[in-house]
Amino acid sequence: xxxxxxxxxxxxxxxxxxxxAFPGEVHAxxxxxxxxxxxxxxxxxxxxxxxxxxxxxxxxxxxxxxxRDARQAGVGMVHQEFLLVPAQTVxxxxxxxxxxxxxxxxxxxxxxxxxxxxxxxKTGLVVEEDILVEDLSVGERQKVEILKVLLRGPEILIFxxxxxxxxxxxxxxxxxxFRILATDGKTVIFITHKLNEVMVSSDRVTVLKQGxxxxxxxxxxxxxxxxxxxxxxxxxxxxxxxxxxRGGVIAELTSVHVFGGEKEKKxxxxxxxxxxxxxxxxxxxxxxxxxxxxxxxxxxxxPDIGTAILPEEIGFIPDDRLEQALIGHFSILENIALGLIxxxxxxxxxxxxxxxxxxxxxxxxxxxxxxxxxxxxxxxDLSGGNQQKVVLARELERSKQLLVARxxxxxxxxxxxxxxxxxxxxxxxxGLWSNVADRRGGVVLISSDLDEILTFADEIYVxxxxxxxxxxxxxxxxxxxxxxxxxxxxxxxxxxxxEGSGNER
Amino acid sequence: MKDSSPWLALLVSLMAVLLTAFLTATALMLGGFSxxxxxxxxxxxxxxxxxxxxxxxxxxxxxLILTGLAVAVAFKSGVWNIGAEGQxxxxxxxxxxxxxxxxxxxxxxxxxxxxxxxxxxGSFWAFIPALMRIRLGVGEVVTTILMNFVAIHLVxxxxxxxxxxxxxxxxxxxxxxxxxxxPKIIVGTGLHLGFLVAVMLTLGLAGFFNHTVLGFNLRSLxxxxxxxxxxxxxxxxxxLVVTFLLSGCLAGLAGGIEITGRTFALYxxxxxxxxxxxxxxxxLANLNFKAVLLTGIFFGALEGGSGAMQREAGxxxxxxxxxxxxxxxxxxxxxxLFRRLxxxxxxxxxxxxxxxx
Numbered sequence: 001x002x003x004x005x006x007x008x009x010x011x012x013x014x015x016x017x018x019x020x021a022f023p024g025e026v027h028a029x030x031x032x033x034x035x036x037x038x039x040x041x042x043x044x045x046x047x048x049x050x051x052x053x054x055x056x057x058x059x060x061x062x063x064x065x066x067x068r069d070a071r072q073a074g075v076g077m078v079h080q081e082f083l084l085v086p087a088q089t090v091x092x093x094x095x096x097x098x099x100x101x102x103x104x105x106x107x108x109x110x111x112x113x114x115x116x117x118x119x120x121x122k123t124g125l126v127v128e129e130d131i132l133v134e135d136l137s138v139g140e141r142q143k144v145e146i147l148k149v150l151l152r153g154p155e156i157l158i159f160x161x162x163x164x165x166x167x168x169x170x171x172x173x174x175x176x177x178f179r180i181l182a183t184d185g186k187t188v189i190f191i192t193h194k195l196n197e198v199m200v201s202s203d204r205v206t207v208l209k210q211g212x213x214x215x216x217x218x219x220x221x222x223x224x225x226x227x228x229x230x231x232x233x234x235x236x237x238x239x240x241x242x243x244x245x246r247g248g249v250i251a252e253l254t255s256v257h258v259f260g261g262e263k264e265k266k267x268x269x270x271x272x273x274x275x276x277x278x279x280x281x282x283x284x285x286x287x288x289x290x291x292x293x294x295x296x297x298x299x300x301x302x303p304d305i306g307t308a309i310l311p312e313e314i315g316f317i318p319d320d321r322l323e324q325a326l327i328g329h330f331s332i333l334e335n336i337a338l339g340l341i342x343x344x345x346x347x348x349x350x351x352x353x354x355x356x357x358x359x360x361x362x363x364x365x366x367x368x369x370x371x372x373x374x375x376x377x378x379x380x381d382l383s384g385g386n387q388q389k390v391v392l393a394r395e396l397e398r399s400k401q402l403l404v405a406r407x408x409x410x411x412x413x414x415x416x417x418x419x420x421x422x423x424x425x426x427x428x429x430x431g432l433w434s435n436v437a438d439r440r441g442g443v444v445l446i447s448s449d450l451d452e453i454l455t456f457a458d459e460i461y462v463x464x465x466x467x468x469x470x471x472x473x474x475x476x477x478x479x480x481x482x483x484x485x486x487x488x489x490x491x492x493x494x495x496x497x498x499e500g501s502g503n504e505r
Numbered sequence: 506m507k508d509s510s511p512w513l514a515l516l517v518s519l520m521a522v523l524l525t526a527f528l529t530a531t532a533l534m535l536g537g538f539s540x541x542x543x544x545x546x547x548x549x550x551x552x553x554x555x556x557x558x559x560x561x562x563x564x565x566x567x568x569l570i571l572t573g574l575a576v577a578v579a580f581k582s583g584v585w586n587i588g589a590e591g592q593x594x595x596x597x598x599x600x601x602x603x604x605x606x607x608x609x610x611x612x613x614x615x616x617x618x619x620x621x622x623x624x625x626x627g628s629f630w631a632f633i634p635a636l637m638r639i640r641l642g643v644g645e646v647v648t649t650i651l652m653n654f655v656a657i658h659l660v661x662x663x664x665x666x667x668x669x670x671x672x673x674x675x676x677x678x679x680x681x682x683x684x685x686x687x688p689k690i691i692v693g694t695g696l697h698l699g700f701l702v703a704v705m706l707t708l709g710l711a712g713f714f715n716h717t718v719l720g721f722n723l724r725s726l727x728x729x730x731x732x733x734x735x736x737x738x739x740x741x742x743x744x745l746v747v748t749f750l751l752s753g754c755l756a757g758l759a760g761g762i763e764i765t766g767r768t769f770a771l772y773x774x775x776x777x778x779x780x781x782x783x784x785x786x787x788x789l790a791n792l793n794f795k796a797v798l799l800t801g802i803f804f805g806a807l808e809g810g811s812g813a814m815q816r817e818a819g820x821x822x823x824x825x826x827x828x829x830x831x832x833x834x835x836x837x838x839x840x841x842l843f844r845r846l847x848x849x850x851x852x853x854x855x856x857x858x859x860x861x862x
Contacts, residue, residue, distance in 0.1 A: 298735075324731050326729075330728055339736050342718065347718055350719060
């Protein structure tokens with residue numbers, strides 16, 4: 001693939017990416033969240049179209065308009081979410097919608113059974129074929145997904161974060177399967193966050209950062225430290241004006257535990273103190289307990305064990321703005337009101353004073369520079385960046401004491417981000433307000449953007465696998481924090497793959 | 506802050522009516538009936554005279570408007586209450602029971618008492634599915650439908666045994682006394698005070714949803730439960746209960762008004778499926794309360810004209826039910842069609858940002 005570009009709205013997801021993978025190799029594609037890994041692979045498998053650039057698959061210049069085209073060209077993708085029918089047997093699932101890659105003919109069941117036997121002998125991939133999918137474990141379901149793709153006889157196999165749901169034993173099985181497939185002459189590409197997997201089982205590595213390829217290498221010529229450095233970048237941004245003095249405790253979490261279903265631990269013994277005038281930064285890769293921690297800090301849920309002492313006026317900027325922060329077919333006005341009228345803004349007893357809300361929102365639109373046709377425009381018709389500004393405008397207003405923000409500047413341009421940070425320092429009582437010590441608020445910034453954390457936070461924590469680890473500020477370097485985010489450890493003891501990834505989820 | 510634009514609702518409704526006219530005409534012709542004669546009879550019977558319009562169409566529109574409001578309230582707030590029929594019967598049972606037990610008190614006391622009983626009974630009938638949804642996570646579509654059957658068969662039992670008329674011949678209750686019957690708005694026609702109640706409730710609800718904090722919160726709930734929970738910091742469960750109760754209360758009141766305004770007694774088949782037609786009424790109105798008033802009258806005219814169609818054009822009453830079903834189908838079809846023609850920007854946005862990886 002050469003010079004692939006893809007833009008979503010105002011955000012450039014891929015910026016002139018060149019990517020090569022060869023038959024017979026296991027190729028690891030790594031990068032931070034939003035680096036463009038999945039986008040690139042979706043283009044390769046025909047799920048989305050690139051804006052520009054070219055693709056050559058097996059010596060032929062191609063352009064996939066439909067997933068079917070990619071399938072016919074011999075590209076198969078195993079997705080992160082499984083697409084199986086739980087109430088059908090493995091065999092039925094394998095036959096469902098599966099066709100010969102080149103002719104498009106349906107697969108007869110006997111043929112599938114024969115093929116399965118073939119694969120069992122060749123790869124050791126064993127799945128009971130007459131069992132219902134709902135009775136299978138996650139690892140077994142993944143095997144079914146893999147078999148489903150293999151049955152199409154592809155030459156290129158793409159795995160989107162295949163190990164995130166697997167147990168250590170299953171991971172090492174999967175890695176040996178990769179090897180077998182590659183020996184068979186196939187191209188295996190897998191996306192991952194976990195560097196130890198890369199070191200152990202890939203032939204070559206491509207690192208993406210912010211939509212560009214920043215590194216191409218082979219595991220023998222590199223090590224985990226170098227890779228994580230390349231992945232998260234090295235240059236330090238300008239230092240934000242840090243807190244000169246800190247006030248009393250605003251929020252405090254003591255030995256907080258949160259459990260998911262089936263003995264799953266989302267948060268383990270989390271202790272956190274937020275003081276007035278202080279910004280606490282929590283770095284980490286999504287899915288390590290961020291959602292749970294954010295909901296506890298914003299008083300949306302109670303800890304299962306432990307205590308959370310929180311102030312009254314909390315602003316919360318959720319990660320998923322279209323899901324949790326905004327209602328698409330409501331106007332800007334109504335979306336702002338959603339957060340504020342229940343806090344006795346612009347109301348007269350049980351009545352909403354829409355005229356007052358409108359005046360107020362008009363001001364916010366001006367001061368935040370929300371590009372719109374006015375307070376009555378539907379939020380769903382705004383661009384992503386402007387939607388985020390609506391959320392910021394509302395949540396900054398209600399966060400008199402504490403602001404909890406998850407990736408708050410995602411989708412914002414430089415100007416808007418700067419404005420947001422200005423507002424935040426106002427909340428923290430820096431600059432003009434710095435004298436009014438006891439009126440300062442606190443901020444908890446939960447972000448996967450390491451730069452943001454290192455530049456702005458007074459206290460730095462890393463959330464890994466539900467555990468919150470404090471990083472002493474004087475030691476907080478990009479390398480150290482980046483490594484903690486990716487592995488949860490500061491030292492790498494002999495690539496302990498099973499141990500390192502076994503705790504995941 | 507506004508309901509979905511009334512113009513859009515009107516346009517969608519107009520297209521639905523045209524589509525329906527075309528489909529029914531075709532169906533009638535295939536059945537060997539003359540569509541022209543049938544339509545003439547329908548119009549004549551439902552609004553050919555002031556008497557027919559006031560005494561037939563509007564009287565039938567009252568329960569349709571009220572149950573239509575019940576459905577609109579629920580759907581707008583994201584609750585799929587298909588149980589207006591059962592809640593209607595619950596209200597009717599309570600109204601008859603209280604109406605029969607009350608002695609001869611003055612109307613200004615006994616009528617509100619009957620209304621209150623009907624509203625409470627309807628709310629209670631909706632509260633059971635609400636509990637099942639909130640405590641157990643059972644979807645209300647199934648539970649509200651099943652509660653309909655419970656109510657319908659409860660009526661069959663009551664009118665044969667405990668509440669059967671004194672003579673014990675027919676399966677219906679005695680007539681309620683004069684003082685709990687609703688006065689007529691215009692003397693000499695069948696149009697009773699219930700119509701005024703329906704109109705006032707419509708305006709009240711529109712105001713409630715547009716201008717009060719609770720009404721706004723219910724709309725948010727319908728817009729996105731997750732956003733209401735996270736950004737509105739509201740208790741979803743209690744908002745859901747409010748919705749169920751409000752919806753059930755309106756449907757129950759419809760039952761109470763039908764008893765006190767028109768039939769004065771309870772019997773099997775009191776409702777020819779008002780609670781189900783209500784879904785069509787609410788959807789045709791695009792869940793806009795004020796439009797429910799119009800679509801309620803439209804379906805009232807269909808129901809009212811069915812008798813005339815049967816007499817004048819020899820078309821079986823069952824055909825009218827068929828026509829109603831056709832209306833519902835074409836509403837849903839034209840709704841989709843219309844939206845596709847507009848090209849929903851919102852969905853496009855969602856899809857694009859969703860594919861960001």
